[in-house]
Amino acid sequence: MVTRRILKFIEDEMKRDPVSYEAWFNEFYVFLKEGVMSDFENQEQLLRLMRYHSTMSDFSQTVSLEDYVKQMQPDQKKIYYLTGNPKMVLDNPFMEPFKDSDVPVLVVKDFFRSQTQPG
Numbered sequence: 001m002v003t004r005r006i007l008k009f010i011e012d013e014m015k016r017d018p019v020s021y022e023a024w025f026n027e028f029y030v031f032l033k034e035g036v037m038s039d040f041e042n043q044e045q046l047l048r049l050m051r052y053h054s055t056m057s058d059f060s061q062t063v064s065l066e067d068y069v070k071q072m073q074p075d076q077k078k079i080y081y082l083t084g085n086p087k088m089v090l091d092n093p094f095m096e097p098f099k100d101s102d103v104p105v106l107v108v109k110d111f112f113r114s115q116t117q118p119g
Contacts, residue, residue, distance in 0.1 A: 007045045014049060022062065025051050029109065053086040053107035055098065063106075071104045081106035 014021040025032070035046045051062035056071045063071075068079065080098065082089050086107045089095060098105050 003039075003042055004045065007042060007049070010049060011045070022051070025049070025062070052081070053089075053109075054104050055090075055095075055107070056102075056104040059086045059107070068104060068106055073103055076103060079106065080104070081108055083108045085109075 010021075013024075029051070032046055032049055036043055036050065039046065047065055051064060052068065053059050053061075054063045054068060054071065057063055065079075072079075080103060082092055082094055082105060084092065084107070086109070089105075089107045095105065
């Protein structure tokens with residue numbers, strides 16, 4: 001019950017002040033990702049809080065899963081994603097089929113990162 005209230009509060013803040021949420025998310029995304037993978041009761045609510053880089057937007061900004069779905073092509077049935085450094089993903093061989101297409105690809109930041117490594 002308390003967890004759902006806290007997640008609802010965070011979601012409300014995300015909608016109210018997206019810029020501050022982006023900064024907050026960059027600091028705590030590792031914990032949200034862990035929650036998505038382990039807290040099945042709150043998984044949907046946690047997914048709404050997640051942010052991703054997308055090939056259909058500037059990599060300096062992130063998008064929600066809802067934003068991604070809005071960018072999908074009308075006949076697109078799958079969500080495409082890669083994990084890794086957003087700055088290096090365009091050189092990933094798995095991106096080849098998407099290079100000349102309008103199909104958006106999500107970029108999920110590496111799950112494990114050292115506190116000394118850049119973002």
